[in-house]
Amino acid sequence: MSDPVQSNLGGGKPFPLATKPFAPDDEAALREALKRCSPSTFEAAVQFRKTGNADHMPAVVIGVIERFVEPDLRTKLKDAGDDLRLIEDLGIDSLTMMEIVILVEDVLQLSINNDELRNLRTVGDVKTFIDCKIRGLPLPRPTKFLPIEHIGAVMPVQPPFLFLNEASVSSTGANGKYKITGQEFFLQGHFKDNPVMPASIMLEALGQLAVLFLLEGAPTEPGKMIGSNTIFFTGCEGVRAHRMCKPGDILTLSIKPKRMKMPLATFEGAIRVGQEKAVIAEDITLTFAFVESTVAPASIEGAAQAGNGEASANPPLRVAMNA
Amino acid sequence: MPRVFITGLGFVTSIGNDAESVASSLREMRHGFELYPPFQKPDIACKVVGTIKGFSTDSVDPEDWTWPAGYEIKRETIRSMAPHGLFAHCAFLQAVKDARLQEADVSNRDTGLFAASGGSPMLTYYHHDRMLKLGPARCSPLGIVASIVGTLNFNLTAAFRIQGASTGFSSACASSAHAMAYAFEEISRGRQKRMFVVGGEDGNLGAILPFAGMRTLSNQTDPNLASRPFDAGRDGFVGTGGGVVVVLEGEDEVARRGVEAYCEMLGWGQASDGYNVAISHPDGTGSRIAMENAFAATGVAPAQVEYVNAHATSTLIGDVSEARALRSAFTDKGARPAISSTKALTGHGLSLAGAMEVGFCALAMRRGFTPGSAHITHLDPECEGLNIIRSTIPQGPKVVLKNSSGFGGANVAILLGRS
Numbered sequence: 072m073s074d075p076v077q078s079n080l081g082g083g084k085p086f087p088l089a090t091k092p093f094a095p096d097d098e099a100a101l102r103e104a105l106k107r108c109s110p111s112t113f114e115a116a117v118q119f120r121k122t123g124n125a126d127h128m129p130a131v132v133i134g135v136i137e138r139f140v141e142p143d144l145r146t147k148l149k150d151a152g153d154d155l156r157l158i159e160d161l162g163i164d165s166l167t168m169m170e171i172v173i174l175v176e177d178v179l180q181l182s183i184n185n186d187e188l189r190n191l192r193t194v195g196d197v198k199t200f201i202d203c204k205i206r207g208l209p210l211p212r213p214t215k216f217l218p219i220e221h222i223g224a225v226m227p228v229q230p231p232f233l234f235l236n237e238a239s240v241s242s243t244g245a246n247g248k249y250k251i252t253g254q255e256f257f258l259q260g261h262f263k264d265n266p267v268m269p270a271s272i273m274l275e276a277l278g279q280l281a282v283l284f285l286l287e288g289a290p291t292e293p294g295k296m297i298g299s300n301t302i303f304f305t306g307c308e309g310v311r312a313h314r315m316c317k318p319g320d321i322l323t324l325s326i327k328p329k330r331m332k333m334p335l336a337t338f339e340g341a342i343r344v345g346q347e348k349a350v351i352a353e354d355i356t357l358t359f360a361f362v363e364s365t366v367a368p369a370s371i372e373g374a375a376q377a378g379n380g381e382a383s384a385n386p387p388l389r390v391a392m393n394a
Numbered sequence: 395m396p397r398v399f400i401t402g403l404g405f406v407t408s409i410g411n412d413a414e415s416v417a418s419s420l421r422e423m424r425h426g427f428e429l430y431p432p433f434q435k436p437d438i439a440c441k442v443v444g445t446i447k448g449f450s451t452d453s454v455d456p457e458d459w460t461w462p463a464g465y466e467i468k469r470e471t472i473r474s475m476a477p478h479g480l481f482a483h484c485a486f487l488q489a490v491k492d493a494r495l496q497e498a499d500v501s502n503r504d505t506g507l508f509a510a511s512g513g514s515p516m517l518t519y520y521h522h523d524r525m526l527k528l529g530p531a532r533c534s535p536l537g538i539v540a541s542i543v544g545t546l547n548f549n550l551t552a553a554f555r556i557q558g559a560s561t562g563f564s565s566a567c568a569s570s571a572h573a574m575a576y577a578f579e580e581i582s583r584g585r586q587k588r589m590f591v592v593g594g595e596d597g598n599l600g601a602i603l604p605f606a607g608m609r610t611l612s613n614q615t616d617p618n619l620a621s622r623p624f625d626a627g628r629d630g631f632v633g634t635g636g637g638v639v640v641v642l643e644g645e646d647e648v649a650r651r652g653v654e655a656y657c658e659m660l661g662w663g664q665a666s667d668g669y670n671v672a673i674s675h676p677d678g679t680g681s682r683i684a685m686e687n688a689f690a691a692t693g694v695a696p697a698q699v700e701y702v703n704a705h706a707t708s709t710l711i712g713d714v715s716e717a718r719a720l721r722s723a724f725t726d727k728g729a730r731p732a733i734s735s736t737k738a739l740t741g742h743g744l745s746l747a748g749a750m751e752v753g754f755c756a757l758a759m760r761r762g763f764t765p766g767s768a769h770i771t772h773l774d775p776e777c778e779g780l781n782i783i784r785s786t787i788p789q790g791p792k793v794v795l796k797n798s799s800g801f802g803g804a805n806v807a808i809l810l811g812r813s
Contacts, residue, residue: 107457141468167470169535177532 093120104177108134116178125205128179129198135174136194139167153195154239154246154325161194175201190214199243211242215287225286226279227299231256234276235324240288244327247280253318268316273350277340278304278357281326285336285359289328294364301360305335309353320344326355334358398581399648399655400756400810402493402641404485407750408444408597408634408740411462412488417757420765421786425739427617427632432599440611442620444634444741446597451477454520456540471553474536476514478594478746479549482637486550486592489639494653499588506559508577509547509592510569510745516600517541546594558586564745567705568800569593571748574640575662575806581644589642593749597635601744605633608672610709621742622769623706623713623735624777631707634741638750656756657794657812660694663687667803674712674799678719681705681797684805685723692809694793696729699809701764701791703751705799706735707742714776716797725779732783732791734767748798752808755794759812762790 098117105113112134119127137148140161147160157163163171168191172183181204190213191197203210216239226233238247251258251268258266285297316322326340336357342350405412408426409419419426430443448462456472465484472480490500499505521537534540539548544562551560559580563572570593577589595601605611612630614620621632648655665683667675674681689696702720706713713735724731736754737743743750758765764787773782794810 139469141470164470166535170473173532173534182531 093117101178104174105134105138108138112138119179125202128201128205131178132175132198132201133194135171135178136161136163136197138174139163139171148194152325153193153198153243155194156192157194157197158192179205181205192216193239193241195241195243199241212288214239214241217283217287222283225299226283227302228279228282232275233279234272234322235279235283238280238283240284242288242290244325245280245284245288247276247283247324249276249322249324251316251318251320251322258318266318268320268322270310270312270350273312273316273322273342274307274310274340274352274355276322277324277326277338277342277350277352278355280324281336281338281340281355281357284326284328284338285357289331289336291364292361295361296364297359298362301358301362303358304356305358306356307352307354310350312350314344314347314349316342316344316349322349329354334360395582396584396644396646398578398642398644398659400640400657400659400752401643401648401653401655402489402491402495402639403656403753403756404488404490404492404639405636405750405753406446406449406481406485407636407638407743408446411446411448411484413492413757416754417761419739420736420754420758421761421763423739423766423768423786425617425621425768426634427620427741429615429617430599433603438603438606439613440603440606440630440633441615442612442617442632443597443602444621444632444743446481446634446636449477449481451480451596452598454517456480471549474539474545475549476511476517476540476545476594477596477598478511478514478635478637479540479545480637481635482509482511482546482550482592482594482639483553485637485639486554486590489590489641490554493641493643494651495588495641499651501555501557503557504587505556505589506577506580506586507547507551507554507556507590507592508559508561508563508573508580509550509594510563510573510749511543511546511594512566512569512596512601512745513543513545514541514596514600515604516596516598519600546592550590550592554590556590559589565802565804565806566800567707567742567744567747568798568804568806569745569748570638570750571662571752571796571798571806571808572664572804574642574659574749574752574808575664577642578659578662581642584644587644587647591640591642591749591752592637593743593746594637595635595744595746597633597743601635602633605631612708619769621708621738622771623704623708623738624717624767624774624782625708625770626772626774628708628710628713628774631709631737632741634743634746636743636746636750638746638753640749640753640756657759657810660793660809660811661688661692662806662808663689663691664804664806666805669803672801674715675803676711676715676718678715678717678722680803680805681716681719681799681807682722684807685719685795685797688795688807688809694809694811696724696727696731698793699724699729699731699791699795701755701758701794702731702733703755703765703794703796704733704735704767705747705797707737708735712799713774716799717774717777717780719797720780730781731795732764732781732787734765734783736765736767738768738770739765748796748806748808751798752796752810755791755796755810759790759792759794759810763788764791 115130667680
C-alpha cells in the first residue's frame with residue numbers, strides 16, 4: 072500500500088482560479104461541506120467563491136481548522152496569533168491536517184500538493200500558504216525554528232550581548248524567546264539592589280530579532296544576500312513600556328516587517344511576558360545592504376535546506392501508515 | 395498451562411445494549427427484530443433485521459452518529475470507525491468496567507486484543523464511489539482504516555492503547571469464535587495474561603443485503619416468525635449487527651485481582667468440511683470433528699455437556715447439517731444436552747456471532763438459566779433425538795459447548811465450564 076505522503080494526491084495541478092460562476096448548486100454543496108463550521112466561515116467561503124477576493128480566505132481557513140480542533144482547545148484559536156502551532160498547541164495530527172486540507176481544497180476550489188504541506192507548522196504558515204496559492208504568488212519559505220546554536224552562528228551580535236534563546240523566522244515575521252537569568256552583567260547596576268531589565272536592552276532584543284529576520288527570512292535579490300555586518304540601528308518610534316521585567320521572566324518577542332526598501336527596513340515589535348504586554352515599538356528601523364552571495368547557497372538556500380532537512384527528520388506531516 | 399477465565403463482558407446487540415437487558419431478553423426469549431426501514435422496498439424481499447437500538451449510524455459520516463448517553467468518545471477516535479467500531483467501542487468500555495480493570499490493566503505488554511468483523515461494506519462502497527467520482531485527492535485519509543476488514547482491531551487497539559498481541563480473524567461466521575480460540579491459546583501458552591476478544595458487524599443494508607444474492611435471508615415479513623432455527627418452516631437467516639467484547643484472563647490474574655469469573659474457558663477444537671465454499675457439509679462432518687477435537691483437547695466427555703449453544707442460523711441446509719453433527723457427537727454417544735440457538739432472538743451476527751454467543755453462554759452460566767430456542771412451532775424432523783429446548787430452563791449449565799461455522803466449511807467448537 073502506498074504512502075499517501077509520497078503519492079501525489081494533490082496531483083500538483085495548477086490552481087484553477089475561480090472562473091466558474093457560483094451557482095445555487097455550488098452554494099448547497101458548500102453549505103453541506105461546511106455544515107460543522109461556524110456560520111461566518113460559510114459566509115466567508117460564499118463571498119470568496121462569488122468574488123474571488125482573497126481577503127475572505129483567512130476566515131475560511133481558520134473556520135475550517137477550528138472545526139477539526141477538539142472543542143476544549145478552540146479558545147486558543149480565537150485568542151492566539153499566527154504563531155500558534157498546529158501540532159504542539161492545537162493537537163492536530165498529520166491525519167487531521169489532511170482532513171483540513173481536503174476540506175479547504177474543496178471549499179476554496181484549489182489543489183494542494185502533499186509536498187507543500189510538510190512545512191506548515193503554524194496557523195500563520197497555513198494562512199500565508201493558502202493566500203499565496205490563491206493569489207498565484209510563489210510559495211513562501213516555511214517557518215524556520217532556530218535553536219541558539221544556529222542564532223549564534225549567523226548573528227553579528229554575540230554573548231554576553233545576545234538576547235535571544237530561541238527564535239522562529241517565517242516570511243512574514245519572526246518570534247523569539249529570552250529568559251532573564253539574573254546573571255546579565257548590567258543588572259548589577261540597574262538598579263541598585265533591584266535588578267530590572269532596562270527598556271533600552273529590551274528594544275535591543277527586538278532589534279536583534281529584526282536582524283535575524285533580515286538574515287534568515289527577508290526576501291533578497293538573485294545572487295545577493297544581506298550582509299550580516301551591514302545591518303545597523305537607525306531609529307525607533309512609538310515606544311511604550313508597560314511592565315517591569317525582572318529575573319525569571321521569559322520574554323516573548325515578535326517582530327513583523329512593515330516596510331522594506333533598500334537600505335531601510337522598518338518593523339513593528341512587541342514583547343510579552345505570558346499574556347502581559349511588556350513593551351511595544353511601533354517602528355524600529357534598521358539599515359542594511361546586499362552583498363554578493365559568494366556563499367549564498369550556504370546562507371540562504373542552505374538554511375532553507377537545513378529547514379527542510381529538519382522537517383524530513385521530524386516532519387510535521389508524517390502520515391502514520393503502517394498498512 | 396494456566397487456566398483461562400471469562401471475567402468481563404460488554405454487549406451492544408439487537409436484544410440489549412448491556413448485560414442486564416441481554417440477560418433478561420435471553421431468559422424471557424424476547425427477540426430484537428424489526429421491519430428494517432431501508433428494506434421496505436418492492437425489490438427487496440427481505441424485510442426483517444435484528445436492529446441495534448439507541449444508536450444512529452446510518453450516515454457515512456461518523457460525526458453524524460449518535461449513541462446512548464454515558465459513552466464519551468472524541469471525534470479523533472470516532473472519525474476512523476465503521477458503525478460496528480462504535481458498537482464495539484461501547485461494548486469494550488462496558489467490559490472493562492465489568493471486569494473491574496484499571497487503565498494500567500488494559501494498556502500493557504501482557505494484554506492483547508483479537509477482533510473479528512466483516513469490515514464495513516457501506517463505508518467501502520462510499521469511499522470507493524467518492525474516489526472514482528471525485529478523484530483520490532478528495533478521499534478521506536481515514537477511509538481505508540474505517541472500512542477494510544481489520545477496522546475493528548485497528549481502531550480498538552489504538553483507542554485503548556493495547557500493547558500486547560493484536561490481530562483480526564476472518565473466517566466469516568466463525569471469525570470471532572476463532573478469535574476467542576486463539577486468545578485462549580495466547581493465555582494458556584503463557585504469551586499473554588489477558589486478552590480482549592471483540593466481535594462486530596455493521597448489521598446494516600451493506601452488511602446484510604448481499605446475502606440475498608445467495609438466497610440465504612429469510613423473506614418473512616413477521617418479525618416474530620423470521621428467525622426460527624430448527625423449525626420446519628424456517629426460510630433463511632435474519633441479519634444483525636452490534637459489538638460484543640469478552641475479557642479472557644489467566645488464572646494468576648484472576649487471583650491477583652480478586653475478581654469473580656463468569657466461567658472458565660476449558661478449550662476448543664476446530665475442523666473444516668473440505669466440501670464447499672458456502673454450503674455446509676450435509677452430514678456436518680467438519681462441525682462434528684470440531685466438537686470431537688474440543689472434547690479431546692479438554693478431556694470433557696460428551697455426557698458432561700449440559701447445554702449446546704448451536705450455530706444454527708435458521709437456514710434450510712445449515713441447521714440440518716448441524717443437527718446431524720450434534721447427533722453423531724452427542725446422541726450416538728448417549729449424551730443428551732439441552733440445545734438451543736439464540737439466533738432465534740438476535741438474528742445472525744455473522745463475524746460477531748461466535749463472541750456474542752460465548753458472551754450469552756457466560757452470562758447464562760453466572761446468572762443461572764439456560765436460554766430456550768425461540769419460535770419453534772414444528773420441529774424439523776431432522777432434529778429428532780436432539781433435546782432442543784423450546785423454553786428457558788431456570789438452571790444454569792455447568793458445562794457448555796458453543797458451535798460456530800463459517801464459509802469455506804470452517805468449524806469451531808468452544809467448551810466453557812463453571813463449577
